[in-house]
């Protein structure tokens with residue numbers, strides 16, 4: 078595995094959130110208002126080509142590789158297990174992450190971006206998170222699967238992180254990270270020191 082992660086344009090979390098909300102406004106505006114399980118698999122299946130000019134393919138991939146995005150060939154590839162088990166929160170997140178590469182990076186990257194569970198981290202120590210395409214795609218996935226307003230509404234209703242994860246169809250960890258980021262953004266300054 079010698080694929081190097083190359084820095085992309087700087088993007089703040091807020092810029093990525095705004096981009097994700099533009100996408101939702103176009104594809105599924107109700108997801109911006111109500112907590113729903115965003116149908117990422119259907120979006121990839123039926124909208125990717127029409128809206129973004131990317132084909133979706135399913136391939137048998139080596140162990141640990143969940144998918145890749147081929148920017149030049151405008152192709153998003155998922156492994157068989159990542160594609161088939163659409164209810165699995167981890168697969169949903171991977172699908173949304175790949176979608177993030179298409180939305181955010183297709184104009185500035187021309188090489189292949191691979192999701193490899195084992196290898197990827199060692200190659201990007203020198204890239205700050207706001208220029209790292211993998212961090213950006215994770216932030217995008219988090220925002221598209223758990224939009225800010227409905228997530229905050231559930232927090233205000235005192236929903237548990239477990240319940241929130243089940244509603245949005247994400248893992249407990251993904252919901253916890255989202256919750257902490259929103260707490261930092263909206264509540265930190267009001268917390269007693």
Ligand SMILES: [Zn+2]
Pocket residue numbers: 174175178190191192210211214
């Ligand atoms: Zn990636």
